[in-house]
Structure formats: C-alpha cells, structure tokens
Amino acid sequence: MTSEIHRWLRRDPDPETRSELQRLLECNDQKELEQRFSGRLAFGTAGLRGVVGAGPNRMNRLVIQETATGLAQYLLAQQVNAHSRGVVIGYDGRPDSRQFAEDTAAVLTAHGIPVYLTVRVAPTPLVAFGVRHLNAAAGVVVTASHNPPQYNGFKVYWGNGAQIIPPHDKGIASQIDAAARSELSMMALDLAQESGLLTMLDSTFYQDYRQALGRSPLLSNHTTPEAISLAYTAMHGVGAEMAEALLKDAGFHQVYSVAAQREPDGRFPTVHFPNPEEPGAMDLVIAEAAKYQATLAVANDPDADRLAVAARTEDGHYQMLTGDQVGVLLGHYLLSRTTPSQSLVGTTVVSSSLLQRIAHSAGAHYYQTLTGFKWLTNVAMEKQSDERRFLFAYEEALGYTVGNLVWDKDGLSALVAFAQLTAELASKGLTLWDRLESLYRQHGLHLNAQHSIALSPGAPAIGDALRAAPPQQIAGEPITATTDLKRATIQYSDGRQEAVNLPGSDVLIYQLASGDRVVVRPSGTEPKIKCYYEVVETVQEQESLEQAQQRATARMSELIAAHQSSLG
The missing domain is CATH 3.30.310 (TATA-Binding Protein)
Structure with a gap:
C-alpha cells in the first residue's frame, strides 16, 4: 500500500489533498489510509458519489481527472461523432464542484472532445435538457444532490439525454481503471476556448430551458394562478433563480422564498441533512408558509431535480404529501389534460400501484421499471411511439418528469405543473386533499x-x-x-x-x-x-x-x- 500512496502523492494535482494525505502518513493512521486505499470509488449507473478527500476511494481532483479520462476514451470508442457533438458540463454549489467541472472540461478537450461548460451553477435538469438541446454526445453534472456537505458526485448522461444504463456504466468503469494506470492529458481552459473546443454556456442557455418549459403544452394551464400562494425553498441549492422565474412566467406572483436558504451554499448551514424527506428539512419553508398562510410549502433538493410538497389542511396546519401522493396527483392531472389512449405513464416496482389503476381506468398506457430514473426514462424511450406518446413518470423518492423536454427527474417543471394543478382545483373550490379523497374513493x-x-x-x-x-x-x-x-x-x-x-x-x-x-x-x-x-x-x-x-x-x-x- 505504501508504494501506491506515494504514487498517488506524485500524481495528485491538489496541494490540499496532498497535504491531507501527508498528515495521515506522518500520524501513521493505518485505519484511515486503509479505508482510502483499500479500493476505488465505484463508478456505476449513477456515476460517482462519495466523501471528498485524498485517495482513490474518495472524491478529489485526481479521481475526477481519471474518471473524465475514462469517459473520454469510452466516448471516442463508442460514438464516432463524439469529436463533433461534444459534452455538456454543469455543476452545483458545493465547494469543489466548479473545480471538478473545470478539470473534467480540461481532460475532455485534451482528447479533442468539445465541451459546453455552464458559466455558473446549474440545476441538474438543465444539463439533462442541454444534452439533447445541443445534440451532445454526453453530459456531466458535478453534484452530490441531497447528500450531506462532505459529499460530492459525478453524474453522467448519455447522448439520448437520460442517465447511463448498462453496458455503458461498466464500459466507462473499465476505461477509468485503465486511466488510473496511465499518464493523464489536460488542456488549459483558456487554450481550449481559443481553439474552439470550449464553449461557455451563458444566460442564453438558461433562458433556452426556461422558454422551452414555457412553450410546453403540459405547462400551459394558466387557470387562476392568483388563487394560490406558495412558500419555496431551494434548500441552499441551485434551484431558486429558475424556480422563481418559471413560477413568475406561469402567473404565480404570490411566491415567498426562504431567504436563509435561497443562495447556493454547499455547507448547508441551516439544515442538518439537505434531503426534503429527512425530518426537519422542511421546517423553515413550512414556517414561511404559515407566516403568509400560503396554500403550499414546496422545496427543491439542492440540485433541483426533486420536488417536495406540504399542503395546508383545513385546520391551517401543513401536512407533507408523500412522493407517491404527489406522483399520483400529477399523473391523474396530466392525463386529464391529454388524450389518455395516446399517453404513456410509468412508475417503479416499489412505487404506489395507484397510478397504474388510474391509467388503466382512463385507458392510458402504463409501464413499470426497476427503481431509478435511469430505467424510467430509458424504458419510456423504447415504449413510446406516435400512437403512444410519453407523458409522465415518477418514483416515490420525490422524482417526477413531466413530458420529454428532460429525460430525467426535473423538480422545476414538476413544481410548475403541481402549482397549476393546485390552482385549477382552487378555481373549482377544491383542494389537493379533496382530489386525493376522490381518487381513494374511486380506486x-x-x-x-x-x-x-x-x-x-x-x-x-x-x-x-x-x-x-x-x-x-x-x-x-x-x-x-x-x-x-x-x-x-x-x-x-x-x-x-x-x-x-x-x-x-x-x-x-x-x-x-x-x-x-x-x-x-x-x-x-x-x-x-x-x-x-x-x-x-x-x-x-x-x-x-x-x-x-x-x-x-x-x-x-x-x-x-x-x-x-x-x-x-
């Protein structure tokens, strides 16, 4: 193990992680060294995710550079047009995310692969959108989503805009292993930009996503948006700016953002665990909703691909809706706005079976997959046709996708659709609880x-x-x-x-x-x-x-x- 550690020290480009590893050596902390060098952070269908620190079993610049090299080699072998299509890269607000994204761009451009890099933090759904919007060969988001602050991650999309599935995960992992034994190539970003290999995605790209959602017929229900109000939190993540803009575009002007959690901050100072499903995570947004007697208290997780909802009850308190309840309400609502016999909806094997009953009752097409959005979207692409258009899919862990603008879970478009559903019910004197009761009585x-x-x-x-x-x-x-x-x-x-x-x-x-x-x-x-x-x-x-x-x-x-x- 000693020789491996010293080889790592020679390759590591980051003085901070080199110093961290040197301290562990000086302290002879064999237990910690064993944990960091006993194996490599596994690359799978969700990419990489782990604690930030020195060593191959942690998230750090060297692991990112080796991973990006493996991705580059795999893309060049699998996609003959990778040199022309390029890769979209975005990142969240965690302390190392921008550096990891820039390292990824430096590696890909060194391999002659064009890169589209966001100029600032970006919600994960924007990158998934960008892959197809820019006809890229792949996409990368540097994010650990709703994991605690010590984590970071590297999430990969294939050229179809969906998360990778087998055999791509194993193919990339094999190339990463080879990269870990090889010299790494990097290109300075200013040189990459001068040579045309690096394009910075500025505000125009963010507006492209905003306008695409605005044109979606599934998000065009503008029935009395003034009838409801919302308290919103980005949970120290990257969703606030886009969420507020989309709600404003849809006519929702009574939106109260939790100021203490609005700006990106990867330390997550006001929430112990930045996952909306965790106890206490929604406390501040529910307090904000109570302050204004808002109809809904809503949250995106830190990379804005999930949506959590609490709704005001008859007695004025706020009750969390489960992921299944939000999914069923959205599925039923969207089916009511389309031709069910031409619509395709889906869930996972561990989600509620209620959407299946609703779909069959309406005459819609229904499918079921393994857990994970990588399956929900890739399978949807296989099953959809001109006579059976994809409409909606969800998983119980607060993930929803509305239509096919984004082939992954999207907490932003789901937020707009759910607000529009709530407003439509309010225009009829009904609440979400009324709609749930009617569905329960029927099914x-x-x-x-x-x-x-x-x-x-x-x-x-x-x-x-x-x-x-x-x-x-x-x-x-x-x-x-x-x-x-x-x-x-x-x-x-x-x-x-x-x-x-x-x-x-x-x-x-x-x-x-x-x-x-x-x-x-x-x-x-x-x-x-x-x-x-x-x-x-x-x-x-x-x-x-x-x-x-x-x-x-x-x-x-x-x-x-x-x-x-x-x-x-």
Whole structure:
C-alpha cells in the first residue's frame, strides 16, 4: 500500500489533498489510509458519489481527472461523432464542484472532445435538457444532490439525454481503471476556448430551458394562478433563480422564498441533512408558509431535480404529501389534460400501484421499471411511439418528469405543473386533499411505507433464503403471486408462471390476496434488506376517509410487524 500512496502523492494535482494525505502518513493512521486505499470509488449507473478527500476511494481532483479520462476514451470508442457533438458540463454549489467541472472540461478537450461548460451553477435538469438541446454526445453534472456537505458526485448522461444504463456504466468503469494506470492529458481552459473546443454556456442557455418549459403544452394551464400562494425553498441549492422565474412566467406572483436558504451554499448551514424527506428539512419553508398562510410549502433538493410538497389542511396546519401522493396527483392531472389512449405513464416496482389503476381506468398506457430514473426514462424511450406518446413518470423518492423536454427527474417543471394543478382545483373550490379523497374513493386508499431491516454481518443472502423456502403467506394473507426479478418470472399460487420483461435484479415482489403488496430488495453493499409495503383499503360510500385511513394504518402496522418477524 505504501508504494501506491506515494504514487498517488506524485500524481495528485491538489496541494490540499496532498497535504491531507501527508498528515495521515506522518500520524501513521493505518485505519484511515486503509479505508482510502483499500479500493476505488465505484463508478456505476449513477456515476460517482462519495466523501471528498485524498485517495482513490474518495472524491478529489485526481479521481475526477481519471474518471473524465475514462469517459473520454469510452466516448471516442463508442460514438464516432463524439469529436463533433461534444459534452455538456454543469455543476452545483458545493465547494469543489466548479473545480471538478473545470478539470473534467480540461481532460475532455485534451482528447479533442468539445465541451459546453455552464458559466455558473446549474440545476441538474438543465444539463439533462442541454444534452439533447445541443445534440451532445454526453453530459456531466458535478453534484452530490441531497447528500450531506462532505459529499460530492459525478453524474453522467448519455447522448439520448437520460442517465447511463448498462453496458455503458461498466464500459466507462473499465476505461477509468485503465486511466488510473496511465499518464493523464489536460488542456488549459483558456487554450481550449481559443481553439474552439470550449464553449461557455451563458444566460442564453438558461433562458433556452426556461422558454422551452414555457412553450410546453403540459405547462400551459394558466387557470387562476392568483388563487394560490406558495412558500419555496431551494434548500441552499441551485434551484431558486429558475424556480422563481418559471413560477413568475406561469402567473404565480404570490411566491415567498426562504431567504436563509435561497443562495447556493454547499455547507448547508441551516439544515442538518439537505434531503426534503429527512425530518426537519422542511421546517423553515413550512414556517414561511404559515407566516403568509400560503396554500403550499414546496422545496427543491439542492440540485433541483426533486420536488417536495406540504399542503395546508383545513385546520391551517401543513401536512407533507408523500412522493407517491404527489406522483399520483400529477399523473391523474396530466392525463386529464391529454388524450389518455395516446399517453404513456410509468412508475417503479416499489412505487404506489395507484397510478397504474388510474391509467388503466382512463385507458392510458402504463409501464413499470426497476427503481431509478435511469430505467424510467430509458424504458419510456423504447415504449413510446406516435400512437403512444410519453407523458409522465415518477418514483416515490420525490422524482417526477413531466413530458420529454428532460429525460430525467426535473423538480422545476414538476413544481410548475403541481402549482397549476393546485390552482385549477382552487378555481373549482377544491383542494389537493379533496382530489386525493376522490381518487381513494374511486380506486381504493393506497398506503405505502418503507422499512430497512438490519441483518447480522456474514448472514446468508436473504433473497436466496426466500427463494429456497418460498413463503406461502404474509401476516396471515395468502400470497397469490410472487414476482422474482432475478429469475425474471411471476409464479402464481395456482401453478401458472409468466416471464417478466425487466432487467435481472435481486428483487422479490409478493402480491397478497387482499390486494396488499410486499417488495423485498436486499442491499448489495450492506447486511440489510429494504422492504416496501403497500396496503389497499376500500373506502365505503357512507364512511369518512379518516375511518378508512385508520383501518389502513392498523393493517400496515400488522403487515410490517408480521413480515419483519418472519424474516428473523
């Protein structure tokens, strides 16, 4: 390991990380050195993400330069026109992001690949938009999204504007490994600009995205925007300027931004964990909403590709909507504004099944994928046609895409669409809660929950154990169908079997006789499994929604307790 450390010190272009590593050597901190040099930060379908620091198992300038070299080599091998199409690069407001983006540009241009680099921080959806808008061969966003401040990341889009999927992830990873053993080439950015290899994307590019959303027929519902008001937070991220502009364009003038969280600040000083799903993360925007009695309290995560919503209740308090509730409301709303029989909507295997019921009821086309927006958008591209146009997709982790301007989750266009939905309801004297109740009464109250179960280190793989001894019931309910994505089959309790057209994945889905569902997804990196539960409760005509909710909540508690107990 010592020789590897000294080789790293010779290659590292950053005096700060060199000094950090030198201090670890002087202190003989073998545990920390082992962690940093025991392996390399893995490159996958989400690119890279990790803690910033020295060493190959951390995010730093040398890792970025090696990663960019691997990407350049892979692009040149896979795309004959990469030299003419180029790569779009953007970055968030974290302390190292601009430097990492510039290093990426220096590497790509040294390989003769043109680069379009944003002049300032950019929301992730703008880069995804820019790949297709500029007909680029790929896109890169330097961002760690909603991870804590010590993290950063390197996210890659392919030339279709969607996140990379296999085999590109493995192909790029292989080239990165080769780059780590080779000399690296860099081009000074001023020279790259002089030679025409570097184009700076100025305010015109940002306006291109803004105007494209403004022209979208899916975002053209200007029904009484003055009927509602919104409190908004960018959560110290990069979304505020564009979010406020888009809302203003759509006629929403009662928008109150949380000043303390409006400007990009990668230290995230007012929020412990900058993920809107985390407890306390929405406190400031809800307080701002209460101050003005706003209809909605809304948040983008720090790179603005996700959207979180809290809505005012009848008693004046604010209640968070789940990602599934926002997704179902948006899906139903967008289907009402199009021709359903010509529309394609989708969710993931762990998201609520309510959108599927709504889509089938409306006569729309529905599809389902593995978790992750890389699947939702790449599969949508395969399934859409002139008779079946892509409309909307979402995942329960606050990700939504409205139309095909951005082939990834986009918290900005989703924000505008959700505000327009809320305003349309208000013009009819209705609220979001009213619309949810009507959907629950028509299709059943769908309650979803997620729980992780820790396993003992070294414990046998739970997925294999469940396949070896398949359960016949969960919480006293017979299992009517088991979907095994590793074997790509659906096994029915009556003996029938069907093939599943999804990529292989260690996921088991149990459908119960009651209509409830349990999804088991073992972690590939930790001794734990993730379990997703869905309870569907019929709302009787004469009863209140609260009564049905109480039954569903009680059933959910019993289901989770019984299932976790069965897993030991």
